[in-house]
Amino acid sequence: MFDTLRLLGEGFAGALTWAHLAWAFGGVTLGTFVGVLPGIGPALTVALLLPVTFSLDPVSAFIMFGGIYYGAMYGGSTTSILINSPGETASIVTAIDGHMMARQGRASAALATAAVGSFVAGTLATIALTFAAPVLASVALRFGPAEYFALTMVAFTTVAVLLGASLARGLFSLFLGLALGLVGIDPLTGNARFSFGIPQLLDGIDVMILVIGLFAVGETLYQAWRHGRDGEEVVALHEFTGMSREDWRRSWKPWLRGTAIGFPLGVLPCGGSVIPTVVSYMVERRLSAHPEEFGRGAIEGVAGPEAANNASAAGVLVPLLTLGLPSSATAAVLLTAFQQYGLQPGPLLFANRPDLVWTLIASLYIGNTMLLVLNLPLAPLWARVMLIPRSLLFGAILVLASVGAYGLNRSLLDVTLLYVVGAIGWGMRVIDVPLVPAVLGLILGPLAEQQFRRALAISQGDYTVFLVRPISAVLLASAAAVVVVPLLFGRRQGAAAA
C-alpha cells in the first residue's frame, strides 16, 4: 500500500511536466472529438497515431493514448444526448433518457451529469486500478466459458427493463438483433451462416452499422415523417443552466453504483462497455422511487450508465497492464503500441518498467481531471446544437453517419446496409418498437452462443458444467432472480402501472 503510493507519487512527478501535460491535453481533446463522431472510435484513432508517435518517447505517447481512450468515453455520450445518435456502442443506453432530457430543454444538465459521472467513475476506477490490479486480474482469469455464458444471461435478463410498453414488441426487437447476430462465420467451426454468398457478410453485421443506422438514420427518417405534425417536438430549451441541486442529489448515488458495476465488468472481457451500462440502467430503475420516469428523461438513467462505461474503460486496462491480455479493440491497439516500443505488457511490465506504468496511471488521473474541466464548460455550448435548424442538423447527421459506416471497412455494402437498417429503424419507431434491445441482441447473442458451445465442448457435452462451477452458478441464480423477484414482489406495482 505505502509502496504503491510512493510509486504513484513518482508517477505523478514524471507526468507533471509541461510537455506531458500538453500531450495529455492533446489526447483528451482528440479523444472527446472522435468519441463524438459516429463510427470513428479510439481504436482506429490510436492506430492512426502510431506512426506519428514513433519519434516520441514512450511515456509521452502513452499519456496521449490514455487521454484518447478516456476522452472517447466522454465524447460518446454527447451525440446520444443531443441528437439520439450514439457515437459509440457504450452510450446507446444513455440515449434513452439523455435524449428525452434534451427534448425537455435539459440537455446541459444531462451533459453535465454525464461529464461529472464520467469523472467520478474514471477517477475511482483508476484508484481501483492503482491498488487492486493484480488481484482483480487473477480473479478475472477464473472466468471460463461457463462463467461468461452465465454473465450474458444476467445481461439478457436486464434487457427486460428496456423492452418498453409492449412485451411482444420489445422481444421482437431483441430477436431481430439476435437474428442479425447469426449472420457470418460461426467462429467455432469456421462455417459461414446466413451470409447469402456475400463475402462482406462473412464477418457478420457490424454493431456500429446497426447503431448508426437504427439511431441516426432512423431518427432522421422519423423526424422527417413527424415534421410539422406536432408542436411539442419543438425543444423548449432556453435554460442553459447546468445541474440543479436536485439533479446533484439524484445523480451522486447512480455515479457510485455505476462505478461499482462498471469497473469489475470492464476487467472481464465480455461485450465491451455495453453490459455494464445496461446493468447499471436496470439497477437504477429498480432502485428508483420513480421508475415510471425512466424512458421519459430520468437523470439517473444518464448518470448511472455513463459512470458505468467510464469505469469499465478503466477496468479494461487491468488485464492489459498486468497480464498483457487485450480485452477490447482499443486495448489490442494499445498492446501493439507497447510492443512497438519493445515493451511487453504482462506480469513483468510492472517490474521492468515501473516508471512507464506509474506515469501512465498518474496521467490517467490527470487526463480525467482535464476532461472534466474541458467538458463541463462545453456542456451548455454543446446544448446549443439543439438550436440548429432541423434541416441542417439532419443533413449533417446523415453525412456523418455515411462516413462512419463507410469508414468501418471502406465498403459500399456497409453504407447500403446503413440505409436499409435506417429504414427498418424508422419503421420500428413508427410502430413503437424499442431500438435498444435489437442492438443488445446483436452484441449478446453471438457471445452467449459461443461461450455456451465452448463450455459444452470443454466439458464434452456435460450440461452440469454451468451449475457445478460456483461463479457460473451464482451468476445464473442472480439472472433468474432478476426475472423472478420482481414477479413475486413487484406484482402490485406492475398492476398499478398497467
Next chain:
Amino acid sequence: MSRSVVYSLLLACFAASASADPLLPHLRLIAPAAPGGGWDQTARAMQAVLQEAGIVHTSSVENIPGAAGTIGLARFISAERGNGDVLMMSGLIMLGAVVTHQSPVTLREVTPIARLIGEFEVIVVPAASPLRNLSDLVAMFRAAPESVSWGGGSAGGTDQILAGLFADAVGVDPRRVNYIAYSGGGESLSAILGGQVTVGVNGLGELAPHIEAGSVRVLAISSAERLPDVDAPTFREQGVDLEIENWRSVVAPPGVNTAERQRLEHLIEAMVKSDPWKAAVERYRWNDRYLAGTAFTRFVSSEEARVQGILEKLGTGDVPANPSVGEVGRYPVFILIGLLITATLSAGGLVRERWSAAKSGGETVSVPEVVYESGGWPAVLLVALAGLVDLLLLDRAGFVLASTALFWLTARAFDRTHPARDAVLAFAMAVASHVLFARLLQVSLPPGLLAGLF
C-alpha cells in the same frame, strides 16, 4: 545472377542517398485485419521501417478486417488490380482461411513478392497442470482424445493447423481434436492462463512473457532445433515428427507490370536489409525469413498443399469440427422461431390497438384534420432518395459530391425555403468532413471527380 548484381547496385545507390531519393514516394500497406492483430502489427512495423530508412517517402496502413483476411484478399484483387504502389500482408493464416471459409478468391491470383518473417508456435499448459511434458500429453491424448481441449486462435488458423498436425503425427484422427477457437490472441491467452483449457497453442511472441514469468510451462516448440533464448524442447526431440512456422509475407495486386513488380521487390529487399528492420524483428521476437522470387512462389504452393491436406483431415469448413457439440444447428432455428412468434404477436397487438382506437375514437381519428405542408410520406421519400443518391454517387462522383447531394436533399425534407443557402452549407459541410476524415484522420474516402482538390 545478373539480377542480383542489379539489386546490389540499386541497393548501393539508395544506401548512399537514402532519404534523398526514395524508391516510391508513397507506399500503401493493407492489413487485412483489424488494428491490433498480427498483420496490422507487421504492416505498422513495415511502415515505420520504410519511412525511417528512407526507402519510401511516406507510407500509410489501411485495415480491411474480416474472415481471417479473405475479405481483404477479395477486395485487394478486385479494387487494386494493376496498382503498383500497394502491398498487402498475407501468410499462412490466409492460406488456411481460404480453405476454411471456402473463399472464392485464392492467393494464386495475387502477385507474390516475398516472405518476410516467421514465428514459431508453442504448446503450453498452465503452471499448475498435471501434464509435465509432451509424453504426458501424448499419453492422455491417445487414451481419450476429446478429453484434451486445445485453446487457440480462430478456426482454420495456424494454431488449429498445429493441433491437427500433432494429432496426425501421434496417430490420432485429427477430427477428434477438441479444438476451442477463440477470436484473437488475448482471449485464448486468458483461457490458457486461467486453466480453462487443457493445453494452449499460440505464437511464441505472445506467450514469451508468460513463459519467462513462469505462469505457463512449455511442452514443445514447433522449431526444428532448440532456440538459444527459449528454454523449450522441440517436438522432434520428443519423438513427434512435427515442425511448423507461422509465416507472414507481402503480396502485390494482380496485373502489375514487370517494372512495378521489380520495384516493389527491390523495395522489400532494401527494407529487410535495413537496420531498423533488424531491430524490429528482434523487438517482436520474429524470425527473419526473407524469401523472394520463384523460391517464394514454390514455397507458397507447398505450404498450400500441406494446409489443405490437414484442414481436410480436420474437417473445418464443411462439418462441425467437434462431434461433442451436436446442438450447433439448434440455436439459429430457436432464434428464427422466436423472431417469427414475436413478430406475429407484435403485429396482432398493433392490429388490436388500431382497431380499439378506431372504435373508441370514432371515424375522425384516422383522417388528419389539417393538411400539413411538410412531413409524412413526401418527407420520408425525400430522405430515402437522399440515401439512394448518396449510394449511387459515392463511388462514381466521390465523397464530396455525394455528401453534398445527401445533405441538400435531406434538408429539403425538413425545410424547402432555403435551397441556395442549404446548397452552399451542404458543400461546405462535405468539404469539411472530407478534410477532417480523409486528411486528418486518414479514413480514405472515395475521391471521385473532385480528386486532388481537397
